[in-house]
Amino acid sequence: MDLDTVRTFVAVADAGQFQEAAAELAITQQAVSKRIAALERTLGVRLFTRTPRGAELTIDGQAFLSHARELLRVAERAVASVRTGHRPLRVDVIASRGAATGLMRGFHRAYPDTELDVVMLFEIETAIAAIRSGAIDASFRAVAAPGRPLPEDIACVRVLDEPLQLLTGPAHKLAGARSVTLAQLVGHRIWMPGIVPGTEWAAYYDDLVAEFGLTIEATGPNFGSDALLDTVADTPALATFMGGHTRLVWPDGHGLRRIPVTDPTPVYPHALLWHRDNPHPALTTLRAHLAATAPAHDTAGTWTPTWAIPH
Numbered sequence: 001m002d003l004d005t006v007r008t009f010v011a012v013a014d015a016g017q018f019q020e021a022a023a024e025l026a027i028t029q030q031a032v033s034k035r036i037a038a039l040e041r042t043l044g045v046r047l048f049t050r051t052p053r054g055a056e057l058t059i060d061g062q063a064f065l066s067h068a069r070e071l072l073r074v075a076e077r078a079v080a081s082v083r084t085g086h087r088p089l090r091v092d093v094i095a096s097r098g099a100a101t102g103l104m105r106g107f108h109r110a111y112p113d114t115e116l117d118v119v120m121l122f123e124i125e126t127a128i129a130a131i132r133s134g135a136i137d138a139s140f141r142a143v144a145a146p147g148r149p150l151p152e153d154i155a156c157v158r159v160l161d162e163p164l165q166l167l168t169g170p171a172h173k174l175a176g177a178r179s180v181t182l183a184q185l186v187g188h189r190i191w192m193p194g195i196v197p198g199t200e201w202a203a204y205y206d207d208l209v210a211e212f213g214l215t216i217e218a219t220g221p222n223f224g225s226d227a228l229l230d231t232v233a234d235t236p237a238l239a240t241f242m243g244g245h246t247r248l249v250w251p252d253g254h255g256l257r258r259i260p261v262t263d264p265t266p267v268y269p270h271a272l273l274w275h276r277d278n279p280h281p282a283l284t285t286l287r288a289h290l291a292a293t294a295p296a297h298d299t300a301g302t303w304t305p306t307w308a309i310p311h
Contacts, residue, residue, distance in 0.1 A: 010068050191239070216241075229250045262301070
């Protein structure tokens with residue numbers, strides 16, 4: 001059913017005259033008559049009776065009027081649901097405990113009236129496809145990994161350099177250190193079962209190993225962070241890397257240590273990705289907020305892979 005004809009019908013019913021309805025709709029009286037005639041043909045009934053005073057609803061017209069108003073209300077709600085700025089900003093943060101989630105929590109505290117949908121997508125290809133299709137507005141990623149140039153319609157900006165920390169159990173040889181250098185980690189077993197070949201973080205740790213001669217093991221099933229913490233706490237020979245902004249909770253008895261890594265400090269380069277043509281006003285606000293609150297990048301004494309995008 002043509003909504004223009006329905007809108008015209010309601011206008012005539014409210015005005016009681018074709019001429020006044022035409023003025024309200026900014027169309028000619030002839031166009032109003034044609035629209036009403038088309039609607040009557042669609043419905044198979046007469047909707048108005050012409051009188052010296054104008055146009056009066058027939059019984060069928062009276063029956064149709066409330067439904068016509070509801071049709072227009074539903075149409076308006078449908079349009080409003082996707083109108084720019086009237087739907088929540090949808091952002092991919094990859095994981096619930098990571099640094100990107102912390103960035104979005106900070107944004108929410110600064111702009112509590114901005115509606116947000118937070119999603120978690122694993123693979124960068126999935127995230128980019130979702131950005132290009134409009135399923136999400138933005139994604140936090142480390143780009144551009146070797147051999148994976150971004151499509152030209154995807155924009156990105158580096159928003160956070162997250163320092164790595166060494167996580168050990170209480171019996172590990174380095175557990176009492178206030179900080180450790182990368183050189184001191186050579187020969188120690190660093191266990192990271194969450195590294196998946198082909199991911200951005202796999203490329204990051206491959207470069208870290210190649211640059212500093214570390215031993216990172218990704219063996220065994222990945223049962224999640226809780227199982228990782230249990231194993232590290234109970235195994236003196238194992239340690240793991242953890243982002244300095246990653247939020248973790250473990251039982252009191254674990255006695256885990258988070259130790260800064262130095263000389264240089266490896267930092268993980270988080271970037272925000274979005275479609276260049278995305279008009280959502282909250283996306284502009286998010287980008288401005290991140291630019292205003294992000295600490296400095298590429299500071300002295302830090303290391304990032306050569307493929308990390310510049311700040």
